[in-house]
Amino acid sequence: MSLVFSDEQEELRRTVRSFLEHASPESEVRRLMESDDGYDPAIWRQMATQLGLQGLHVPEEYGGAGFGYVELGIVLEEMGARLLCAPFLASAVLATGALLAVDDALARKELLPGLVSGTTIGTLAFAGPTGRPEPAGSGGLGPQGGTGAEGGHHGLLAARAASGYTLRGTRHFVLDGALADLILVTAWAEGGLSLFAVPGDAAGLTRSRLPVMDLTRKQADLTFSDTPARLIGAEGDAGPVIDQVLRLACVALANESAGGARTVLEQAVRHAKDRLQFGRPIGSFQAVKHRCADMLVAVEGSKSVAYHAAQVAAAGDSDRLARAASMAKAYVGEAYFSAAADNIQIHGGIGFTWEHSAHLYFKRAKTSELLFGDPVHHRGLLADRLRV
Amino acid sequence: MSRTVTAAGLTTLVDDLLRSHPPAATDPHEFLGARFDAGLAWVWAGPGDGGLGADPALQPLIEQRLAAAGAPAPFRYNPIGIGMTGPTLLTHGTPEQRGAYLRPLFAGTEIWSQLFSEPGAGSDVAGLATRARRDGDEWIVDGQKVWTSYAHIARRGLLIARTDPDVPKHAGLTAFVVDLTAPGVEVRPLRQLTGEAEFNEVFFTAARIPDTQRLGPVGAGWRVATTTLMNERVSLGGGLSGGVDPGAALLAAYQEAADRGDGNPVRRDQAIRLWIEANVNALTAARAAAGGNRGRPGPEGSVLKLAGAEHSRRAAAYLVDLMGPAGTLIPDYRMTRPGLPLGGGGPRDTAAAFLRSRANTIEGGTSEILRNILGERVLGLPGDIRVDKDVSWRDIPR
Numbered sequence: 001m002s003l004v005f006s007d008e009q010e011e012l013r014r015t016v017r018s019f020l021e022h023a024s025p026e027s028e029v030r031r032l033m034e035s036d037d038g039y040d041p042a043i044w045r046q047m048a049t050q051l052g053l054q055g056l057h058v059p060e061e062y063g064g065a066g067f068g069y070v071e072l073g074i075v076l077e078e079m080g081a082r083l084l085c086a087p088f089l090a091s092a093v094l095a096t097g098a099l100l101a102v103d104d105a106l107a108r109k110e111l112l113p114g115l116v117s118g119t120t121i122g123t124l125a126f127a128g129p130t131g132r133p134e135p136a137g138s139g140g141l142g143p144q145g146g147t148g149a150e151g152g153h154h155g156l157l158a159a160r161a162a163s164g165y166t167l168r169g170t171r172h173f174v175l176d177g178a179l180a181d182l183i184l185v186t187a188w189a190e191g192g193l194s195l196f197a198v199p200g201d202a203a204g205l206t207r208s209r210l211p212v213m214d215l216t217r218k219q220a221d222l223t224f225s226d227t228p229a230r231l232i233g234a235e236g237d238a239g240p241v242i243d244q245v246l247r248l249a250c251v252a253l254a255n256e257s258a259g260g261a262r263t264v265l266e267q268a269v270r271h272a273k274d275r276l277q278f279g280r281p282i283g284s285f286q287a288v289k290h291r292c293a294d295m296l297v298a299v300e301g302s303k304s305v306a307y308h309a310a311q312v313a314a315a316g317d318s319d320r321l322a323r324a325a326s327m328a329k330a331y332v333g334e335a336y337f338s339a340a341a342d343n344i345q346i347h348g349g350i351g352f353t354w355e356h357s358a359h360l361y362f363k364r365a366k367t368s369e370l371l372f373g374d375p376v377h378h379r380g381l382l383a384d385r386l387r388v
Numbered sequence: 389m390s391r392t393v394t395a396a397g398l399t400t401l402v403d404d405l406l407r408s409h410p411p412a413a414t415d416p417h418e419f420l421g422a423r424f425d426a427g428l429a430w431v432w433a434g435p436g437d438g439g440l441g442a443d444p445a446l447q448p449l450i451e452q453r454l455a456a457a458g459a460p461a462p463f464r465y466n467p468i469g470i471g472m473t474g475p476t477l478l479t480h481g482t483p484e485q486r487g488a489y490l491r492p493l494f495a496g497t498e499i500w501s502q503l504f505s506e507p508g509a510g511s512d513v514a515g516l517a518t519r520a521r522r523d524g525d526e527w528i529v530d531g532q533k534v535w536t537s538y539a540h541i542a543r544r545g546l547l548i549a550r551t552d553p554d555v556p557k558h559a560g561l562t563a564f565v566v567d568l569t570a571p572g573v574e575v576r577p578l579r580q581l582t583g584e585a586e587f588n589e590v591f592f593t594a595a596r597i598p599d600t601q602r603l604g605p606v607g608a609g610w611r612v613a614t615t616t617l618m619n620e621r622v623s624l625g626g627g628l629s630g631g632v633d634p635g636a637a638l639l640a641a642y643q644e645a646a647d648r649g650d651g652n653p654v655r656r657d658q659a660i661r662l663w664i665e666a667n668v669n670a671l672t673a674a675r676a677a678a679g680g681n682r683g684r685p686g687p688e689g690s691v692l693k694l695a696g697a698e699h700s701r702r703a704a705a706y707l708v709d710l711m712g713p714a715g716t717l718i719p720d721y722r723m724t725r726p727g728l729p730l731g732g733g734g735p736r737d738t739a740a741a742f743l744r745s746r747a748n749t750i751e752g753g754t755s756e757i758l759r760n761i762l763g764e765r766v767l768g769l770p771g772d773i774r775v776d777k778d779v780s781w782r783d784i785p786r
């Protein structure tokens with residue numbers, strides 16, 4: 001297994017990079033982050049029709065390109081470097097990942113092509129009020145099972161209806177939840193934690209936009225009041241599906257964050273060369289230079305661990321994936337945040353202004369560090385898995 | 389020979405070597421010599437130099453396959469030779485020099501050392517004062533080197549000496565291969581804070597070196613030295629893990645502490661944090677090796693050296709902390725002069741390893757110097773104010 005990219009993969013990187021140069025300049029990031037939905041539908045369409053990004057990692061039978069996570073990681077790194085405002089993580093990683101992971105060929109056949117072509121925007125609603133997924137561990141936890149709403153678990157409950165199911169309860173911190181056309185949501189049914197599909201305009205669905213610190217990635221709370229839903233897979237299937245999807249999401253986010261870390265290092269270095277104080281560029285002062293050097297170490301480490309995780313994800317061994325995903329998420333989460341913070345420090349007062357983009361990366365970095373489990377959480381998972 | 393050597397072809401060559409020289413039944417030096425002859429020492433080098441003219445990205449494959457078969461690791465038998473002076477000879481040596489030195493170097497039958505640092509020139513090694521004066525087809529060397537690792541068992545050394553004191557410091561240096569057993573060369577032990585003497589002082593008193601042992605042109609010593617230093621940083625940055633978990637010892641140590649009731653969530657988190665660091669560094673090393681560039685590592689090697697040194701220092705301190713007061717006991721401070729191969733004697737004592745780890749951020753370039761290199765050569769930040777820049781070496785205050 002090699003950690004360098006093939007010529008084709010480098011070509012993909014160049015293509016995506018030049019696309020994003022015009023699709024996601026800072027002015028666009030700022031325009032979109034101030035909007036409710038936070039993305040540009042025309043760009044989203046181009047991403048799908050011209051570049052096929054949404055379905056890069058989806059098998060060809062569903063309209064995808066049939067590549068894997070290494071290619072997806074490249075794309076995400078470039079998106080992170082540019083702070084692309086788009087529901088890519090929600091739709092292409094979470095929703096698409098859930099459909100690929102669940103045992104339901106019919107749902108895949110019906111739902112994936114829309115996600116791949118970009119005509120449907122999907123998301124995955126799995127989190128309780130703490131942001132964590134609910135533990136599906138002990139199985140068979142229906143509404144009366146003690147871990148539902150009555151058990152103090154703020155569960156989202158699924159009841160069988162004449163045709164299909166209805167859902168009642170709330171899911172939190174749903175990425176692009178206010179905008180998604182297709183919401184895949186976990187809820188407690190008789191048979192345990194299960195996966196359901198709900199259209200974005202379903203009856204009894206209330207979507208409340210959250211006042212997110214990182215304006216470049218929107219979130220919402222979703223409240224379901226007897227909302228009709230379709231079961232995906234079988235009752236009780238959702239636990240392992242969510243585990244798998246979140247591991248892949250950690251890999252994806254680690255690659256995206258490695259791209260962001262790369263950009264903040266570039267910004268810091270550029271400023272350190274340009275800004276003169278005491279008659280010299282500030283980058284000639286070791287306090288500044290050495291901070292940049294440490295950022296470089298963090299960026300290189302982030303790339304190594306993110307690329308590795310993408311390769312493991314592409315290879316498909318779930319135990320190795322669990323390790324690689326947590327390792328990447330814990331390491332890159334901290335590395336990106338500290339690099340983004342250092343970037344503000346190196347910029348001084350300018351770095352604290354709204355006008356400068358340093359804060360956009362800083363906010364993305366902190367939010368990403370805590371999304372899908374913070375570094376302490378992932379080190380805990382690793383410790384369990386390594387049996388210490 | 390060309391880059392048409394394929395991974396499959398190399399695998400066959402490695403397997404042939406393992407068959408003709410089963411590691412368990414072969415003297416390690418003999419094995420390494422045979423490996424050199426098979427062109428599997430450094431595949432990117434030319435035939436006869438221990439290579440096959442192959443893509444350097446194929447090297448990790450060889451290392452992994454050989455490690456898995458229990459073959460001797462050349463680095464352990466000649467750390468300075470394999471890590472630094474070998475690649476330097478490959479880059480700057482004449483065909484005669486390469487022919488004479490490379491095979492015994494790789495086989496570990498001639499240990500090498502690196503004669504750069506002096507009492508007055510460590511980080512600023514280009515300011516060194518050891519003089520070499522031309523005398524016919526020989527050079528006469530006078531001066532002192534210090535902190536010279538393994539000089540007490542080395543046959544040869546890579547020496548940087550001043551051949552012209554009247555030009556700016558970087559321009560007046562020349563590199564030589566020196567026979568450390570020759571007359572006029574004296575090696576004295578220099579004791580370290582660990583009690584032992586892994587390094588030495590080396591005194592040159594009218595020592596004679598034939599001009600045929602000059603490495604590179606007169607006045608090009610700095611270019612040669614830079615090749616060595618860059619390789620040193622890659623080599624000290626912690627090599628390829630060969631599939632072994634580079635953080636395994638940390639986990640085992642925490643587990644042992646937990647088993648005797650000293651586990652807690654903070655220490656557990658620290659163990660995993662360090663485990664991640666170790667693995668991330670190994671991945672970066674693998675990435676650097678796969679992008680390899682024929683014994684001329686870029687300044688990126690400095691990333692590895694810095695990250696590796698800082699990590700090993702943290703890890704060693706953590707292991708002492710885990711043990712509590714018992715971690716502050718050390719078997720003895722006996723003055724010894726360690727031999728080779730490295731790491732033969734099982735796991736090092738925790739306190740001794742902790743003490744030794746303080747050298748990691750000094751040897752091969754201090755962490756501060758590495759940050760300067762990363763800042764200036766990789767990131768392109770402006771240099772510091774240089775008071776000695778356009779001054780002839782003779783006029784620099786020292």
Ligand SMILES: Cc1cc2nc3c(=O)[nH]c(=O)nc-3n(C[C@H](O)[C@H](O)[C@H](O)COP(=O)(O)OP(=O)(O)OC[C@H]3O[C@@H](n4cnc5c(N)ncnc54)[C@H](O)[C@@H]3O)c2cc1C
Pocket residue numbers: 286501502503504505509510511512534535536537538587747750751752753754755756757760
């Ligand atoms: C175990 C060990 C083995 C060694 N083996 C060898 C060997 O085999 N061969 C050999 O040639 N040498 C060897 N060395 C020497 C080593 O390369 C030097 O010690 C090292 O380069 C530092 O030089 P110095 O000791 O003179 O410290 P100095 O250069 O005096 O540095 C002292 C302090 O000042 C800082 N400093 C100096 N310049 C700057 C600057 N420009 N910016 C910021 N900070 C600065 C340093 O970082 C350090 O903290 C070895 C050293 C050790 C500890």
